[in-house]
Each structure stands twice: as structure tokens, then as C-alpha cells.
Amino acid sequence: MDTFDNEMRLTFQAKSCNEALARMTVAAFLTPLNPTLEELADTKTAVSEAVTNAIIHGYGEAGGTVELWCARKGNEVQFSVKDTGSGIADIAAAMEPMYTSKPELERSGMGFSFMEAFTDELVVESAVGEGTLVRMKKVIG
């Protein structure tokens, strides 16, 4: 098992008001690394996208629990967002820029593109009916 300099786990209801909570939590977790404003904004955006996906696509009206995990070792930060919702049938399609399964909700289809652009590594694991785990890494500094 990896030994981290620090690690945290936050679980919250899949409610949109918790998107800001997740962003603020990850920002606070990064603070000891003295991130630049850009690094902070990048990380907050990536987490916000993943949490929003879990709430809208993972659970929708049904609701559920979202788990945010963050760990750091040196200047590398890992974070993940997990839901046990509906899962993604076609991950490659979901990750296409501008693709959205919910155009009626005015989703821009840029979520995964932003996660990819704003982090150094993005891995998406998903199974229909079981849920989705989005893992990201970012080097600070």
C-alpha cells in the first residue's frame, strides 16, 4: 500500500450544493503545497466536473452518495471521485469532447475534456449498474 504524506476522504449526498463543498475541500487539501492560482483553479475545475458527473449522470433523480478521496506524496496529488450509480456504458463516447447524454439539461459535453486538460493523468473505470470511479493525478509546482 502506498504511504502518503496526507490523505483524506469525504462522502456527501449527491446534491448540487455539495459541488462547491468538494471544490473547497480539495483546494484546502492542496494548500500546504503552495499551489499557484492556476494549479488551484485547474484542480478545482477537474474535481467539480467529476462530482457534477456523479450527481447528474451517476445518480440523477435517484440520489445517492459521492465519495471524494485525495492523497498527496511529495508534490504529486492524487484524487478520485466515486459513485455507485448507473455507470457509463461507453466510456470512450462519454469522453468525446462535446458529447453529452443529457443535452436537455444544457450539458456542454466538456466535462471529461476539462478533467483531461487540467490534470496530468485521468483514468475512468465504470460498470453499468455498479457506478463510476474517476481517478486523477496532478503534480503541483
Added chain:
Amino acid sequence: MQAAEYEVKNDVLVIRLKADLDHHTAVSVREAADALLARSHAKHILFDFTGVEFMDSSGIGVIMGRYRQVIFSGGRVGVTGVGTSVDRIFRISGLYKIVEQYKNAEEAFIRPASECCAGGN
């Protein structure tokens, strides 16, 4: 906290954002903006981001959605007060291709008399 304040000034619906523009706030902004567009004479929309430090792809959705609302009746969408973080999202997403950026709200209201005084729809 309210996500935004709204004002119809001449033919412009001004949306002064007061919080991060994420999925949570996007829903209320969309509903309030569309209600005002339906019952006012506003033709154009100006998003004022002054003081807003965060926007994600949900914000892109709400701006593109409003653009689609006004474009067919000749309206335009403008933004002002865009800070560094929000500006990056605008640039990366290509949103500046459809929205005009203004230095301030006053500049956004300067347009040819024919346009601003036409009865509109």
C-alpha cells in the same frame, strides 16, 4: 446566497453573477434568465462576472443555452468582468467565438441607435 442579480436595462438582460457558476448555480440562473427573457423586451444578454472566481463546464452550458435563446431573434450575448480563471475556461472552450467581451457594463450598452431603439419582437 443568491446565484445572481438580474436587471433589464433597455433591451439588455444583465445577469450579475454573485457566486461560482457551476451546475448548482447554473440551474437557477437558467430558470431566472429564461423567465425574464419571456416576459421582458430584452433582446440581448450580458453576463457580468465581476467578483466571480470559478466557472466550470456547467457555466459553458448555461451561456450556450442563453445564446441559443436570443440568437434567432437577432440578439447577442456579451460578458464583462471576466477574471483570470473564468477567462481560461472561456478561451479553452472556444466560447469567445460566440460571445463578445466588454471592458465594462457601460461599454456593452453602446450600440447603434437603430439597433437599440428598434421595437424588436
